[in-house]
Amino acid sequence: MLTIxxxxxxxxxxxxxxxxxxxxxxxxxxxxxxxxxxGKSTLLRTISGLERPTSGTIQWFDKELTRMSVEAIxxxxxxxxxxxxxxxxxxxxxxxxxxxxxxxxxxARGDLAKATTEVYELFPLLYDRRNEPAGSLSGGERQMLAxxxxxxxxxxxxxxxxxxxxxxxxxxxxxxxxxxxLCRNTGLTVLLVEQNANTALKVAEHxxxxxxxxxxxxxxxxxxxxxxxxxxxYLGY
Amino acid sequence: MESLLTAIxxxxxxxxxxxxVSLGLVLVWRGAGVVNFAQMGxxxxxxxxxxxxxxxxxxxxxxxxVALAAGGLLGGLVDLGLMRxxxxxxxxxxxxxxxxxxxxxxxASLGILGILKALAGIIWAGEERGFPGPVQPNPISFxxxxxxxxxxxxxxxxxxxxxxxxxxxxxxxxxxxxxMRASALNPEVTRLSGIKVSWVRTLxxxxxxxxxxxxxxxxTPRTNLSPNTxxxxxxxxxxxxxxxxxxxxxxxxxxxxxxxxxxxxxSVYSAPENVFIAILLFLLFALFxxxxxxxxxxxxxxx
Ligand SMILES: Nc1ncnc2c1ncn2[C@@H]1O[C@H](COP(=O)(O)OP(=O)(O)OP(=O)(O)O)[C@@H](O)[C@H]1O
Ligand SMILES: [Mg+2]
Numbered sequence: 001m002l003t004i005x006x007x008x009x010x011x012x013x014x015x016x017x018x019x020x021x022x023x024x025x026x027x028x029x030x031x032x033x034x035x036x037x038x039g040k041s042t043l044l045r046t047i048s049g050l051e052r053p054t055s056g057t058i059q060w061f062d063k064e065l066t067r068m069s070v071e072a073i074x075x076x077x078x079x080x081x082x083x084x085x086x087x088x089x090x091x092x093x094x095x096x097x098x099x100x101x102x103x104x105x106x107x108a109r110g111d112l113a114k115a116t117t118e119v120y121e122l123f124p125l126l127y128d129r130r131n132e133p134a135g136s137l138s139g140g141e142r143q144m145l146a147x148x149x150x151x152x153x154x155x156x157x158x159x160x161x162x163x164x165x166x167x168x169x170x171x172x173x174x175x176x177x178x179x180x181x182l183c184r185n186t187g188l189t190v191l192l193v194e195q196n197a198n199t200a201l202k203v204a205e206h207x208x209x210x211x212x213x214x215x216x217x218x219x220x221x222x223x224x225x226x227x228x229x230x231x232x233x234y235l236g237y
Numbered sequence: 238m239e240s241l242l243t244a245i246x247x248x249x250x251x252x253x254x255x256x257x258v259s260l261g262l263v264l265v266w267r268g269a270g271v272v273n274f275a276q277m278g279x280x281x282x283x284x285x286x287x288x289x290x291x292x293x294x295x296x297x298x299x300x301x302x303v304a305l306a307a308g309g310l311l312g313g314l315v316d317l318g319l320m321r322x323x324x325x326x327x328x329x330x331x332x333x334x335x336x337x338x339x340x341x342x343x344x345a346s347l348g349i350l351g352i353l354k355a356l357a358g359i360i361w362a363g364e365e366r367g368f369p370g371p372v373q374p375n376p377i378s379f380x381x382x383x384x385x386x387x388x389x390x391x392x393x394x395x396x397x398x399x400x401x402x403x404x405x406x407x408x409x410x411x412x413x414x415x416x417m418r419a420s421a422l423n424p425e426v427t428r429l430s431g432i433k434v435s436w437v438r439t440l441x442x443x444x445x446x447x448x449x450x451x452x453x454x455x456x457t458p459r460t461n462l463s464p465n466t467x468x469x470x471x472x473x474x475x476x477x478x479x480x481x482x483x484x485x486x487x488x489x490x491x492x493x494x495x496x497x498x499x500x501x502x503x504s505v506y507s508a509p510e511n512v513f514i515a516i517l518l519f520l521l522f523a524l525f526x527x528x529x530x531x532x533x534x535x536x537x538x539x540x
Binding site for chain 1: 412415416418419422423425426427428429430431432433434
């Protein structure tokens with residue numbers, strides 16, 4: 001269970017997150033939707049420890065994350081796929097994947113090999129191009145690679161920042177389907193940040209709507225999907 | 238024919254030392270974004286330590302090993318004791334401006350250079366002294382002609398090639414090498430992969446310190462040792478690093494060798510005093526023809 005209470009994150013004097021509280025249940029997808037600048041990325045960056053909150057708490061089961069380092073949070077099973085297909089273009093596809101599991105190399109070599117095989121099975125296309133630089137991949141392929149890098153760390157909580165950004169609807173659907181299956185089959189918990197509310201609400205169990213750093217709706221996804229008043233007010237369509 | 242062979246051999250021997258210096262500079266530049274002006278000051282200091290040990294009747298090889306270890310230690314200390322505290326203070330007013338953020342570590346490295354030179358002056362009276370190699374510099378002959386290459390030059394070339402081989406294996410075949418490359422290319426993604434980037438950066442300073450210490454041990458049998466002897470080597474190494482693209486390790490090494498040949502060809506076919514102007518012209522030429530360096534690539538961004 002991810003429990004966020006009264007979280008405030010500021011950039012200088014601007015409150016990008018203004019007193020946010022919500023919970024994300026284990027083993028399901030919770031989506032965080034909102035317009036540009038709503039504070040979605042800031043929320044994920046604060047969970048990962050890349051930004052430090054001015055106040056509030058973030059708990060993953062009984063672990064308090066706000067004082068842990070970025071690396072310790074990842075090693076604790078919380079992995080982020082940042083915005084914009086974050087892969088290292090100069091490294092090969094295989095090296096990008098290896099990087100994600102590097103910290104487990106000594107403690108769980110056998111499982112690391114297994115996790116690597118698994119992501120190649122999920123995305124066979126990456127296996128075919130494993131020796132090419134990640135910079136030569138298309139946008140969708142890079143997103144698959146970024147997700148693979150996260151998956152080999154065997155996360156318990158996966159933070160996805162706008163995986164659909166710049167991708168064709170078909171590719172987005174494919175990626176979301178794979179994430180959905182992982183949730184069902186492995187008990188993975190997912191916090192899915194999306195601007196594309198429809199796609200996200202269809203797969204998620206629960207939805208959080210952010211606007212200007214505040215939570216303006218916190219409800220089961222199927223309720224949000226039908227709430228056209230809310231949509232017009234905050235997402236503009 | 239004889240002078241051609243001389244130029245080639247001595248270019249290779251000198252170029253291999255420049256390659257080490259340039260590699261050390263690039264390692265720190267890629268990892269920490271700092272041009273470490275103290276680098277050859279550190280090497281000067283560790284070479285003095287080796288020289289002191291040899292004076293006290295320790296063997297060349299024990300002095301060699303201690304100097305390398307001291308070089309690594311000094312590099313690590315500079316990072317932990319100075320660079321890390323200086324750059325990690327996020328809420329300092331001064332550090333809020335990006336240009337100050339870039340300038341402060343450079344100024345700090347100049348400060349360390351000054352301190353190391355002063356210390357060497359105090360401890361070793363700053364006098365110029367000789368420094369031995371492990372072998373006598375006997376000229377090697379080719380047929381009946383003596384080449385301007387000695388057995389010591391061969392030793393230098395062998396040691397550097399062995400070092401470069403180890404470095405290549407480290408960077409391409411080990412997890413730690415991958416972590417170092419990744420940290421330099423994209424620190425945020427690397428941290429999000431659970432890797433402690435700040436420690437990886439410290440390791441970069443350590444390797445850089447060791448490589449430059451080695452360069453100091455290899456160059457001083459030719460140049461003698463004084464607090465200022467290695468200054469020129471820093472300039473040449475920096476030029477080599479820029480020619481190589483500043484971010485590419487292979488480019489740094491290649492740049493070192495190219496500079497070795499430029500310098501030795503100019504001194505053999507022109508005159509040794511023209512070397513400085515040749516370095517400068519070469520740097521300008523290289524920047525003009527390939528501003529991104531011989532092996533550097535233009536940053537390609539796609540979304
Ligand atoms: N590094 C930063 N420095 C200053 N302000 C920032 C920084 N990053 C974000 N902000 C501001 O914080 C607010 C929230 O930004 P954030 O990136 O979290 O939004 P978002 O919901 O992810 O938007 P998008 O959908 O465009 O990705 C915005 O007003 C933005 O301008
Ligand atoms: Mg965002």
